[in-house]
Amino acid sequence: MRSFLRTAHKYLSLTFALLWLLQAATGTLLVFRGELDDAMLRGPDEPLSPATFGAAVTRIAAERKPSVLTFVLASEGSRNRFDLLFEDPDGRTRVVRVDGVGHLVADRPRDHDYPAPGLFQTALDLHESLFAGQRGMWFVGVSGLLLLTNIITGLIMAWPARGQTWRRVLLPGTAGSLPAKLFKWHRALGLALAAFAIAIVATGVLQEYPVDDWMGVQRPEPPARKSALAPTVPFGDALVTAFARHPGAPIALIEMPGTDHPWYNIRVRAEGESRRVFGWTSVFVDAQDGSVLLDRKAADLPTNAKVYNSFYSIHTGEFFGLGGRIAVVAAGFWLVTMSALGLLLWWTRRQARTTVRPSHARMVATTK
Structure with a gap:
């Protein structure tokens, strides 16, 4: 059994090492992407003024027709910056970043013309889908499942035998040949962080499927209703209505009205939510009369929704605050280090075998 596990572990690692390294590298880069992206974009950073911001967004949306404003998102870095997502007639999306009073910060593609969307958006799309849309997400999900299997297999093989102390395994020292040292440190590092890596990889896989x-x-x-009429309630007024329900709560995501949903879906992040930016507290404001159709707090969501909403924040470490995010970065470096040690171990053993075989052949020849 151990022989089968060892063979499976080796060949899975050799086959998918490059893809897993790419996933680890982009995932590590993305942990603090919001802060880094906003820091790299110099420009205005005025605090949010709902009425002024709403009027500016309405003006920008009118200027960019026939493109349609579909969403307004928090920028993830500064509380004073927001991304306006415009869908072009050809189905492509552009993102316009503005500050809290509507001053332009950046205007760039979101899902095309790579690397024009910027380093972090490009890394995100590569990390999630390999630029291949839904098919890419399924493939990344499969590779994640194989990585999860490989980590668990390695954990089983590395588990100390009866009578072997954990201290000796986790602090292997530097004695022995190069292959022996590589094996001992590969094993020690694997045991040290495998459980945390399993949680990160598992919740990452769950992002790739309609879980x-x-x-x-x-x-x-809110209750089903349809309307072909254009919204009559200004965006700024809808914001003021939502903030009256949740004063001080930062904007997370806003879905603009459409013919099949004639309301503003204004999501904010309430105190105590596990997500750092994209909270799940929602206020639905009627786009025709400005009434509140539904006010659903994240704390009132059913258990299955709360569990599902926690997957992403566990994957990124947000669930555990700043320390959790730093730990996820460490896990990314851990995976890179484990891959490097594993490849070096395979290579040194392979070189040792190729050296021994010719020597053995010469010895046999001289005895004939």
């Missing part, structure tokens, strides 16, 4: 559907998670929505 919310499988878990029966239903997004909060």
Whole structure:
């Protein structure tokens, strides 16, 4: 059994090492992408003024027709900056970043013309889908499952035998040949962080599939209604209405009205939510009369929704605050180090075998 596990572990690692290293590198880069991206974009950073911001967004949306403003998102770095997502007639999306009073910070593609969307958006799309859309997400999910299997297999093989002390395994020292040293440190590092890596990889895999559907998670929505009329309630007024319900809560994501959803879905991050930026507290404001159709706090969501919403924050470390995010960065470096040690171990053993075989052949020849 151990022989089979060792063979499977080796060949899975050799086959997918490059992809897993790429995933680790981009994932590590993305942990603090919000702060880094905003820091690299010099420009205005005025605090949010709901009425002024709403009027500016309405003006920008009118100027960019026939493109349609679909979402407003927090920038993830500064609380004073927001991304306006415009869908072009050809289905492509551009993102316009503005500050809290509507001053332009950046205007760039979001899902095309790479690397024009910027380093972090490019890294995100590569990390999530390899630039291949839904098919890419399924493939990344499969590779993640194989990585998860490989980590668990390695953990089983590295587990100390009966009578072997943990101290000796986790502090292997530097004695022995190069292959022996590589093996001992590969084993020690694997045992040290494997459990944490399993949690990160598992929750990452869950982002690639429609797990919310499988878990029966239903997004909060107001009573069904349709309207072909253009919104009459200004965006700024809708913001003021939402903030009156949740004063001081920062904007997370806003879905603009459409013919099949004639309301503003204004999501904010309430105190105590596990997500750092994209909270799940939602206020639905009617786009025709400005009334509140539904006010759903994240704390009132059913258990299955809370569990599902925690997956992403565990994957990025947000669930555990700043320390958790730093730990995820460490896990990214851990995976890179484990891959490097594993490849070096395989190479040194291979070189040792190729050296021994010719020597053995010469010895046999001289005895004939």
